[in-house]
Amino acid sequence: MGDLGFINENISEVERKILSACVKAERNPNDVTLICVSKTKPVPMLLEAYNHGCRQFGENKVQEIIQKSSEMPEDVVWHMIGHLQKNKVRKSVLHAEYIHSVDSYELACLINSEASRINKVQKILLEINIAGEESKYGLSPDSAIELVKEISLFNNIIICGLMCVAPYTDEPETNRKYFKHMHDLLLDINSLSIDNVHMDMLSMGMSGDYEVAIEEGATFVRVGTNIFGERDYSNN
Numbered sequence: 265m266g267d268l269g270f271i272n273e274n275i276s277e278v279e280r281k282i283l284s285a286c287v288k289a290e291r292n293p294n295d296v297t298l299i300c301v302s303k304t305k306p307v308p309m310l311l312e313a314y315n316h317g318c319r320q321f322g323e324n325k326v327q328e329i330i331q332k333s334s335e336m337p338e339d340v341v342w343h344m345i346g347h348l349q350k351n352k353v354r355k356s357v358l359h360a361e362y363i364h365s366v367d368s369y370e371l372a373c374l375i376n377s378e379a380s381r382i383n384k385v386q387k388i389l390l391e392i393n394i395a396g397e398e399s400k401y402g403l404s405p406d407s408a409i410e411l412v413k414e415i416s417l418f419n420n421i422i423i424c425g426l427m428c429v430a431p432y433t434d435e436p437e438t439n440r441k442y443f444k445h446m447h448d449l450l451l452d453i454n455s456l457s458i459d460n461v462h463m464d465m466l467s468m469g470m471s472g473d474y475e476v477a478i479e480e481g482a483t484f485v486r487v488g489t490n491i492f493g494e495r496d497y498s499n500n
């Protein structure tokens with residue numbers, strides 16, 4: 265597979281940038297967690313990241329989590345970050361520590377019943393379509409509060425926070441307003457003091473814009489390309 269040393273260097277570079285974004289924003293670096301987004305990438309690449317010290321990995325297909333987790337060390341924390349189909353809920357609840365992509369009551373109901381079946385309290389984030397893009401999954405910001413209230417009644421789900429996939433851009437500053445809006449929405453929801461709800465996670469920022477996301481309060485950044493290189497979908 266060739267020399268994978270570049271992964272180690274890439275992660276060091278991303279970590280440096282995370283640190284300097286934290287310094288700039290006067291935030292504690294311990295409050296920002298890097299999720300290595302390893303979708304489509306082979307296990308030896310993930311092991312390289314693991315050996316660097318990374319334990320958080322994100323995939324957008326549960327099947328990839330199942331395959332890779334069987335070959336990766338036990339202490340990896342798996343994040344399901346992709347759109348979740350109803351027939352994949354059972355497996356996601358079995359294998360993912362966090363599900364970042366919950367965007368409907370129906371999906372939450374299914375997650376709750378699957379989690380209840382195995383005596384788990386599933387950690388989830390609500391996916392917000394923060395820029396109102398036609399092509400994206402996620403709830404509108406306006407409908408988030410209602411869904412939080414509904415989910416708060418479930419015994420086997422804990423809502424950890426909010427997640428978004430901001431618009432693709434070469435100019436990260438243009439996404440700052442969306443990240444700010446996400447943070448405001450989180451504060452708004454917390455201020456309602458809904459029973460059993462205190463969200464403190466914001467999953468936002470990808471290779472192109474994670475530094476701006478951190479400046480606006482991201483606690484999980486999801487970085488793929490800047491760690492593992494471009495993805496090749498040509499043989500799928």
Ligand SMILES: *Cc1c(COP(=O)(O)O)cnc(C)c1O
Nearest residue numbers: 301324345470471486487488489
């Ligand atoms: C692929 C993906 C990422 C990582 O994107 P990069 O631009 O490669 O860093 C982050 N979040 C989600 C939901 C993704 O699907």
